[in-house]
Amino acid sequence: MTDAATLAARVRDGDLRLYELEDHADAATAAAARRHLLAEEVGADLDTIADYAFDAAVADANVENMIGATQIPLAIAGPLPIDGECTSDAVYLPLATTEGALVASVNRGAAAIRDAGEASTRVLKRGMTRAPVFSVANVEEAAAVADWVRASFDDLAAAAESTTSHGELQEVTPYVVGDSVFLRFSYDTKDAMGMNMATIATRAAAEVVEEETPASLVAVSGNLCTDKKPAAINAIQGRGRSVAADVFLPSEVVEARFGTTAEAIAEVNTRKNLIGSAKAASFGFNAHVANVVAAAFLATGQDIAQVVEGANAITSVEARESGLYASVTLPSLAVGTVGGGTKLPTQSEALDILGIAGGGDPPGSNGDALAEVVAAGALAGELSLLGALAGRHLASAHAEHGR
Ligand SMILES: CC(C)(COP(=O)([O-])OP(=O)([O-])OC[C@H]1O[C@@H](n2cnc3c(N)ncnc32)[C@H](O)[C@@H]1OP(=O)([O-])[O-])[C@@H](O)C(=O)NCCC(=O)NCCSC(=O)C[C@@](C)(O)CC(=O)[O-]
Numbered sequence: 118m119t120d121a122a123t124l125a126a127r128v129r130d131g132d133l134r135l136y137e138l139e140d141h142a143d144a145a146t147a148a149a150a151r152r153h154l155l156a157e158e159v160g161a162d163l164d165t166i167a168d169y170a171f172d173a174a175v176a177d178a179n180v181e182n183m184i185g186a187t188q189i190p191l192a193i194a195g196p197l198p199i200d201g202e203c204t205s206d207a208v209y210l211p212l213a214t215t216e217g218a219l220v221a222s223v224n225r226g227a228a229a230i231r232d233a234g235e236a237s238t239r240v241l242k243r244g245m246t247r248a249p250v251f252s253v254a255n256v257e258e259a260a261a262v263a264d265w266v267r268a269s270f271d272d273l274a275a276a277a278e279s280t281t282s283h284g285e286l287q288e289v290t291p292y293v294v295g296d297s298v299f300l301r302f303s304y305d306t307k308d309a310m311g312m313n314m315a316t317i318a319t320r321a322a323a324e325v326v327e328e329e330t331p332a333s334l335v336a337v338s339g340n341l342c343t344d345k346k347p348a349a350i351n352a353i354q355g356r357g358r359s360v361a362a363d364v365f366l367p368s369e370v371v372e373a374r375f376g377t378t379a380e381a382i383a384e385v386n387t388r389k390n391l392i393g394s395a396k397a398a399s400f401g402f403n404a405h406v407a408n409v410v411a412a413a414f415l416a417t418g419q420d421i422a423q424v425v426e427g428a429n430a431i432t433s434v435e436a437r438e439s440g441l442y443a444s445v446t447l448p449s450l451a452v453g454t455v456g457g458g459t460k461l462p463t464q465s466e467a468l469d470i471l472g473i474a475g476g477g478d479p480p481g482s483n484g485d486a487l488a489e490v491v492a493a494g495a496l497a498g499e500l501s502l503l504g505a506l507a508g509r510h511l512a513s514a515h516a517e518h519g520r
């Protein structure tokens with residue numbers, strides 16, 4: 118074991134690579150050595166980055182070349198009453214953000230939902246996808262491979278499921294483009310978001326495809342999955358969890374909470390979220406679902422890059438006889454309560470606020486509960502922002518809260 122300054126000197130002298138420090142010291146000392154080196158090279162003061170409260174070793178599977186931790190303010194919004202299949206409680210939603218007025222907004226939406234009773238939520242579909250791309254000789258061969266895949270689901274499932282005790286292969290859909298064959302594998306990954314699980318399982322199934330057909334694997338991810346890129350396939354067919362939330366707010370709640378009417382909020386939704394989004398050719402027919410998805414993802418250890426598909430959501434609002442009906446449907450929300458960043462201490466504590474850290478009983482129920490909570494939080498955020506726009510107080514709210 119050796120001290121941070123000595124290790125930094127060895128890196129500077131070319132004796133060690135920056136990422137090899139954990140082989141020569143504990144994780145905290147290795148991080149300190151990198152800060153030491155950085156302080157010398159760029160003169161930055163890293164005292165706050167160094168002041169983290171968890172054992173650096175627990176982040177070993179989550180990051181390389183660690184120097185410390187970024188601290189993001191963490192808040193709660195709620196209580197937010199939810200009537201779902203896996204959540205039937207009033208929850209406090211943990212949100213990590215740097216955008217002033219965001220939590221106040223979700224909190225106001227939650228208050229309106231409380232006044233009205235509760236939001237209903239349902240997970241409509243589960244299926245984490247991975248789509249490898251194979252090359253073949255020509256279209257004729259591509260069609261034959263696709264036919265073989267359609268007839269060989271059991272063999273592919275046996276290979277894929279040999280790599281996991283939780284994952285279940287649900288379907289494999291072939292897509293042919295000339296001499297490329299894409300196979301979109303979809304898995305029930307239970308309480309895991311499942312991207313590692315699906316990738317490992319799909320790699321095993323791809324070996325069977327290569328053994329049994331002329332197809333040759335080009336890449337285990339062929340972008341038809343589609344992970345972390347805007348894509349209509351996720352918005353239409355779903356990815357991860359497809360989840361919806363809705364609520365009916367009586368007119369008096371709308372007026373008391375948002376200082377406007379159901380008709381005015383419905384008009385904002387139609388002209389902004391539907392017509393405006395259509396004109397922009399957006400995948401997000403909503404106001405700011407990404408805000409709640411991102412803040413909840415950061416708080417609970419989700420893969421933040423998957424906010425890309427998490428923000429594919431449609432908000433519907435209708436002025437009814439005695440109030441306002443609103444819904445938010447998120448077709449591609451990639452969430453988990455085990456694996457990835459969920460085991461890190463602050464993230465795991467945030468999941469504890471919701472009572473869903475770790476695996477659920479039955480497996481998958483905690484993942485579903487997290488999806489339901491995020492959907493209800495997104496609904497609260499949509500109601501409040503649409504209310505602020507209809508009542509024309511968005512700019513003043515941000516002037517007051519956000520700067
Ligand atoms: C800011 C408010 C809530 C004020 O709203 P208000 O009605 O003036 O506030 P209020 O003081 O009367 O309080 C009403 C409720 O708001 C909550 N609330 C109020 N203050 C706080 C606070 N400090 N901390 C926590 N909660 C707060 C709280 O629930 C409170 O109820 P109570 O508990 O008192 O019965 C409102 O104006 C609002 O929601 N505005 C919208 C802000 C918003 O949604 N911003 C989202 C980010 S915008 C963006 O990023 C995306 C965008 C806009 O570009 C996307 C697009 O293109 O549309």
Ligand SMILES: NC(=O)C1=CN([C@@H]2O[C@H](COP(=O)(O)OP(=O)(O)OC[C@H]3O[C@@H](n4cnc5c(N)ncnc54)[C@H](OP(=O)(O)O)[C@@H]3O)[C@@H](O)[C@H]2O)C=CC1
Pocket residue numbers: 280281282283284306307308309310311312313314315316344420453455456457458475476477480481
């Ligand atoms: N590899 C890739 O291409 C990509 C990886 N990622 C990263 O993948 C990680 C997430 O992958 P993910 O597979 O979710 O997590 P992990 O790789 O951390 O694996 C989670 C494992 O937990 C086990 N497990 C225990 N209890 C349960 C339960 N109740 N439900 C489900 N699984 C359980 C499963 O093991 P078992 O399978 O043995 O049953 C599962 O494979 C993130 O770090 C993300 O950033 C993101 C995008 C792409």
